Structure formats: structure tokens, C-alpha cells
Amino acid sequence: MPPTLDLSRTSHAKVVISPPRINLRRAASYNKNDRGPLSSTSSRFTFNHLVFSPPPSPGLPSLSPPAKKPSRRLFGTIRPLRVIRYSIRLLSVVLVFFVALEVLTWFFGEPAPAPAPTKHARPVKEAEAETEMVSQKEAPGFPTPIVVTDDRGRAKWTVSIPPGSEFPLAMSQYADMCLKCRQVAERTRHLRSHGRGLHQVSLGFGSDAADDFIDVQEAEKAGYFPAVASGDGSFARGGSAEKMVCKKSLTFVLESDDAGLGKTLMMLWTAYGLAEKEGRAFFVDDTRWAYGKFTAIFHPPPLPECSAPPSHEILPCPRHARHLVASAATMDVLFGGLTESVDPPSESHDRALRKTQFSLARRGYEALSRLNKDDGVYIDTRARELVAKKTVPKSKGQRNGLAVGVHIRRGDRHPLEFQYRHSYMPLNLYTDTAHELVEAQFNHTGLFGGGGGGEADAAASAAREQSIVVVASDDPMVYESTELAGASRAQERIKLASKQNIQKANPDKSVMRKFVDETFGWEGGFYAAMFWNLGVSPSAHHAAAAAAGSTIPAGGSTATTPPSAETLRLRSLVGRAYMMDLTVLVEASDVVVCTVSAVGCRLLAVMMGWESAMEQGNWVNIDGGYGWLGLEW
Template identity: 45%
Template structure:
């Protein structure tokens, strides 16, 4: 029995009657093609395609709704429509960005701020002109990008005061972080410290900033008077030479009355400059005869005198030093650096140790790169002035003659140098940190070295000599070292007891001044009081504004003291086969450098009796 058939004509007529009453156009119904009609004839037919995989079957046939739907149809968000909207959005943003950038490029180039010190905080202050005092400044380039540099007025005094160098390095760090935040458009956490050779991409060197018109140019330098640097060429040769590409200038100025720390920093700075390919200069214009408290009224008088009063000039570079306002204490990536005792923590601080300490070695051998820096500086810079150099050479020859055999010109004995530091420098060793290492320990160690060496040589006829140098005159008269030879006798320090024994009895003449000796060793307070006018009471309290400038006599006495110290070091360092000293003294460390690494450390000729501490360079 066949299934009932569907009469489509009747259905069409019924629907047409209802739709026509609502003025709806006529809809013709056609038989839809079967989904199977598009199927391939076979799997290997040439008509085979993948259409059947992507073409979905048509919806089931149905009749139009009798009642129209109310409301708007739900939009369909296709991926193509979303992508089109995203492209339009990006296009609008790009147009806005270039529009804003163009507006910023049309603005004039000007300095936009500098840092002012207010305690420990720094505030950016917007101005249209560079300040008339040394400070880091923030500038903008032609594209509106923030950069920072350091502005020092070309006519400003050089060198700056030590506290100004310290503040400048602190301000540079703050400004560098501020500019980095400007580029990131937000405040972010910065590294505690960067590597020693970190280059800030936002820093602009002074010469580069001047070339771009961001700082005053060469016209402002025409009337600037610059003092001559040690190592600077003079005359026509200087005018014809070019400015050095990179340089380092060491400033001889320190609050420390002692000469040893300054000498070690000077040597290490020279070695570091050679390592970095920088030309080296020395400024001694502010080597004042006063401490930091006295620097404001020193009237140009110096602590130890000119550098050339003690040493011969250093090697002359074949170029000119840069203008003084281009010399910066930091960042270290600056083309022209200034190094002084005030900035030792920046130049020879933790970042310096991280780079140059040999992490593959143990103990003192980690310090060899720093030792080499100091050794390089010693070889080039420690050439005493003519008169002192002649005496030192004669003294060394005289001491060597004492240890020569009478019947032999080649077989020599042994010289053991002993360096004893008292005064305001105390040992590292705990039990002696409030006093000094006993003299019998020095003497016992010196005799032990003599006996060991002579016994190993197997020649009892060898002669031995102990040579001593100390800042305490009483050491020379002690039972332990009364038989020892002085390192040098050209300039002697004497205690009051020794002076009284040599002063004739003048009876009761009251107008004779009381004898004042060099008691107990080197003390900073005693050094600064040398040569003071007798009209100032000894108990007077000196303030910053009332401190009297040093007299010519004070400068002369301090120069003598410095020359005596240097000659002691020269004789001990160049003549001794062994040296006994305390590493807590900077002079002891200098003597190790003068002996050399192989002799002092590898062979053990440099002997420390102040605990188990080892050689170390600059202590900042």
C-alpha cells in the first residue's frame, strides 16, 4: 500500500489567501535540491571535492510565521567583524600617537628641571635656564625624550668641595631613577646597585649636551681661568694638541691628615686609568694645610705642599685635559672622571671589588688585580724629588755596605725592615685594639727571620742588619731597637724628653718658649696644630668661622713631616729583604706594594704581625 501523497498546490493556496490579506508579496515554493545530489560518484572520481565537509545541509523547510516577530533581531558577532573593528581601533590610536608626537617635536628644547638637595630627599624643579651651581639636570632631546646630564658652570671653581662631590653622586643616582621612571611612565623598583661598568642609556655626557645646545657652549668658556694640572703640557705644544678622548684626574685633597691613604688611592687610580685607557692628571691646587673644617678659609695654603715638592712629574700625556666643568665624579661611564678621597666609595667600592676581585682564587690571592693597579701607580708615580732621591739612594747603598762581606763583593747579608705605627692608628687584633702591638713582638719576629734565613744559607759569616722606621720617636730609644739603624736620618722626629736632654740649661729666663716634641706618634690633631700662632690659647675652641689660616711656618713643618714619611717608605721598601709590620697601618700595605707581589706575597717576605689579616687596598 503506497503512502499518502502531499498536495502542495492546496497548501500554497491556503497560505496565499492569508498572506494576501496583509498585502504580503507572493512567495513561490520550489523543491530544494537534495543534499545527496552533490555527493561524489566514487572516492576516486575526478569530481571528488571536500565540499561535503564544509557545506552544511539546508534547514528543514517550513512555513512563514503567521504572526510577525516583535523586536530587533539578535546580531551575530562573526570573527571577521571583530577583526575589522580591531583594525579600525588600531588605526585611530596610531593617528593619535603621531599627532601628539608632532606637537611635542614643535616645542623648543630647554632644560626642564634639576635636583635640589633638601636633607635626604631630592625634588625636581622645573625651570627654563640651567642653574648657576653644580647639579645634575634633566633635558629633553628633539623627539621629546628625557635625558639627564650634569651642569657645572664653566666659571665655577675647580675642584669642587669634597662634600659637593659626595652630594653630586647621590643626586645623580636619584635623577637617573627619575628619568628611568619617566620613560616607563610609572614608578618601579630599581636595582640596589648597578655593575661597575653599567652604562645608563639616559645619561648624556657634558660635551654631547653642549654640542646639542642643551648646556652652555664654548662661548661661555672664553673667560674661564683654569689652573695647571700636574702632568699637563704647557706652552705651544699644549695649544696644538687635542683634548684627550678619555681622562681621569686625581684630586689631592682629603680630610685625613695621614699621607698613606692618599698615596694608595693615587697609585690605584693611576693603575685603573691605564686599565680603562684614560689619560691621567693630578690636581694639587687644593692640597690644603687644613681639614674639611678649615677648607673655607685656607687661603690657598697646602697640607704638604705641591706635588712636585715631593715627587717628580708623572708621565706627560700627548693630549690636553678637558675643560674643568666636564670632569665628573660619577657615573663611571663619563668620559672625564674626577677621583678623590671624598668619592673613594664610588670609585673603589663594592662594585669595583665585584669586577676586579678574582673569584677563582682564595684568601689574599683574590686581591692580586687590585695589587697590580697599585704596583703600576707606584712604578710610575713614586719618583722622589731630586734632593730626597739622592739622599735615599745614598742611604740604601750605605745600608747594603753594612751587610757585605769584607772579602767578597757579591755575597751580601740581609736587611730586615721594621715599620712601627703608633699614634692614632690601633691594631686590628682584638687584644691590642685599644693600645699597640708590643715592641718585643716586632723584635722577636725580626730576629726569627734573620736566624732562619742565615741558617738556610749555611754561611755564618753573612752579616745582618735591622732597619727601623716609626712615627713614634721613643721607639728608636727603646731597649728592643736601640741597636737598630734608622731608615733615614735626614729628617728626624724627636720627643720632648730627647729635646730637653739636648737643650742647654738657660736658668730662669722666662721668655724662652716651652719645648714641644713629637709625642707618641702621628696624631691628626697634632698635625693640624703644627705651626699655629702662639697667640691662640691651646684650650681655645675653634669653630668653622673662627679657625685661623695656617701660617707659612705650619706649611713648612708639614712638608718636612711628609718628606720624612716618604723617605722612610722609600728606604724600607727598596732596601729590605724582609719587612715586619702591622697591616692595620696603611704604610705597611704600601711597603708590600713596593716589594712587589712575588717577593711580598708569593715568597712571604712581607710579614704581618697584626692577627691573621691579609693585604687589602683602599679602605673607604
């Protein structure tokens, strides 16, 4: 038995353990196959062997697949709401910046340097050579719109007409100025939104055309135009230095290339309605009217309590100018809003627009259509005569017959109906429509009350027999047609004679007379060439045509010279006959049959009134399925 170790007699109280570096025992291997069982009494005993996991070798594959890193997609981590929020913040900063610039410019902005004064207008750019812009230091010597710079350096525009200019200007001048007004207004908006310097900064939300335009009075006060002393310059017709000048006005110039009277009257009446609606004083200028003096046909127009402005303040454009001049040449400027149509078309909107035009024209008719004193007395007498013709004796009935007015337009006006667009509506269509209206009016038994079927039928028959047809036409041959035999003329005071009627006035050809040119009549109706050559002999016509280098000069045979007094007298007779025909049809007729392609037909509806013509159906159009067209066509 080996001896035991006795530690009781040792002098050391503690056991000295040698440091690990002098430990002769072999360290445990990291390889689990090389490790042997450890003694429970060994000082190196731990429970680490139960959880021991050696570090993976860098050269060997991992026992478990490595975790995948999240892929970075283009919009994987970008939230749309966050993008929108940041965009709104950025736009807000930009908006605040520009608003601040506008505010600073308003208070502290310096005006743009004015260009050097020039004696002549200079073009804006080659593509807009027809648009003239001149320096604000010197007004041009001819009528034209110009661009100026206000005291805050912003581009604006106005219209310059030299004081003392002839009024009214030529139609071509007004038409050219209206075209340039649109171009200069567009150029001004471009300068305000794309100009140089802080004084031209624009937010890009659009600008009001009324803010860009400076009226003549404001332009004179601002120094763009030389100030005109009181009494200097010419006043328009109806103007006087004794009365206070009107604050707003509309002057209608009775001048047109159209020989017909109907379109001019429609524009005149509508213009008056617009002026009254907008609170403008209304003036009529007949300086170059083809029909002579306005008072030769109508009563003088009602004069406002104020005076017309100086002629250089009366502008053809823009529409919101303080003093506006309108004519056939500037029809689009004045009536553009009245002829617009919606897209897609709307029947209710179209009817509302037509009613608006109708009401304006009706107001003008009531104020401006009174015939002169002599013609007015004749019309009253003639209307009573026609009413007496349709009167049924009291012994035969209690109601009068029906008076059907028929307006037949021929000449250079053709129908809208497709099958008749190159000819004219047959006369039997007018008469058949008139007979249908009479039959529809008196084909109900008991219509007149009274004693029953027999008496009612007798009263209806008497009224039917007493009904009349009243005819007005520009073609004198229509009155002699078999279809209208027995019809009554609307008026007999002024007649458009045919060549046959003129020759009947001198039946004896054996009597020697002074040689006269060949006679012309109105066969076929009213033609523009015939009208322009009234009072001009064929020899004078050919001489004028040779001088002008054409067979038919534009605007009449004597386009270069004003018409003679005799020519104006003959044209005035034509206009008087036209108005008397329409007035008699309205005052003496219960129903009117016409073709809407003729402007006279549309005037008849206005003269009858909306309730009678449209709501009660007393205005009958036989030219297609069109309604009242107003200023169109």
C-alpha cells in the same frame, strides 16, 4: 457437516479487506498478560512478540540504573600544555604591540612638552626634596645633576657646573653631587619606564645607565647648556688652550680630611692605574693639599700630550663620564668595583680582586713615587750604607747577611688584632719575628756550598752575625727602646723629634730668652690633631677654637683660613720623612715586617712588588691572619 464457501463463482477477483477502523477484532493489549496466542494463519502474525519491549512507564523506576553523566571538574578538561601555548601566544601579541609602538615612536614620536622656564630649581617630589631637577631651557646657577628631555621625548640626565666655577670644588660639594647623581639617575629610569605618553613607553627590560646620561659636550650641542666659546671658562690644572683637549681624562684632587699620607697615596696610585687602563689622561691637583705642593715631595707627574679640559666639563659622577674628577670624597664612585666582595665569599675571587688592586697601585707607584732630587740622592746613599753593613767579607763566606726592615706604626692607628685593638703591638713581637726570619734563612748546613759541614756552618754563622734590622717608626721613642737596641734607622735626614730632644737643644735655663709657648713633641706617634696644628701656636689655636665654637675645629685648627707657608713647610717635612722611611726599607731590606692595619705597611708591599712580597713571602704581617687589604679598612 457445514457447507463450504465456494469462491469460484464470485465476481470479484480480489479479496477486499476492510480497513482497520472497522475491524471488529479487539486490538492486542500492550500488557503481555492480556495477550493470547495468535493463530499462525492470522493476518496479524509477526515475530514482534519475540522482541517486544513496551516503553517504560514514566512513573515507574527503570529496571537498569541510568548512566551517569560525566562530571565537569575545574581542570578536568583543561590541559596545561594548552594553557601554556595560549599564554605564549598572548604574550607574543603584547610584545609585538609594544615593539611596534617603540618603532613608531622612534620615527614619528613627538617630544614631550617642555616645562615652563624657571629661575630656580624645583623639587621632584616631597620625598625627594634633596634631588633637584630643573627645566632644560635654563641651566642652574650652581653645580648639580639635572634631568632633561631629548629630541625624542625621552628623559635623560646630566651634570651642570657653571662655566668659570672654581676648580676644584669643595669636597662637600663633590660628595653632595655624587649622592644626587644616584638619585637623579634613579629618577630618570623611573620616568623612562613609567612616563606619560607613547614617547615614554618602556619594555621594562631595564635600561643602561650609560644611555640615560648625556655628557657635558653633548648637552651643549643639544642646547641644554649655553655654548661656551673657545677660550672662555677656566681650565683645570695642566690645561691650556694651545694643546688639543684630551678625549678622556681623570683628575685626582689631593685633598682629604685624613691627616695621614698613606691612604691618599694608595688612592692616588690606584687612580693612576685605573686611568691608564681606561685610556684616560691623568692629572694631579694639589691646590688644597694639606702637605703643600706635590713637587715638594715627589717628582712632577708625567704630563700627557693633550691638555686638561675646561673645569665645567670635569665631573665627579657618573663613573663613565668623559672627564672625571676623583678625590677622597668620591672614593666610592671611582673605586667601588675594586672593593666589592662576592656573596658567598670566595677565596679565589678575593685573591684575584686583591691582585687587580695591587697591580693598579703598583703601576701608579712606578709612575708617581719618585722622590724629589735632593731626597732621592740621599736615599741612594743611605741604602748603599745599609747594604754595606750586611756585607760579609769574602774571606768568611760567599753570601751576605739578611737585612730585615721593621715598620712600626703607633699614634692614632691601632692594630686589627683583637687583644691589641686598644693599644699597640708589643715591640718584642717585631724583634722576635725578625730573629726567626734570620734563623730560618741560615739554619741549613751546606747552604752556601763550599767544602762541607764545618765551612758551611762557619759561613752561615758569619752571615747570621752580619744580618741587620732597619727600623722606621712614627714614634721617636721606639728608636730608644731596649728591644731595638742595635737596630739602624731607615733614614736620618728628617727626624720626628720628641719633647726631650727639643729641650736638649736648649739645656741652659739660666740664660734669659724671649718667652715661647710650651714645646710639644711626637711622643707616642703620629696624631691627626698634632698634624693639623703644626706651625700654629697654642694661643692662635685657642683663638681659632673660640671663634669656631669648639676646642678642636674639624680639619685643623685654622679650618676657616688657609694654612700659612710655615705650616705647609712643616707638613711637607713630615711627608718627606714618611716617604724616605718607606723607600729605604724597600731598597735596603730583604724582608719587611709590619702590621697590615697601617696603610704604610700595605704601601710597602706595593713598593716591593707582587712576586717579592706575596709569592716569595718577603712581606710579613704580624697583625692577625690578614693578607694585603688594599683600599679596605
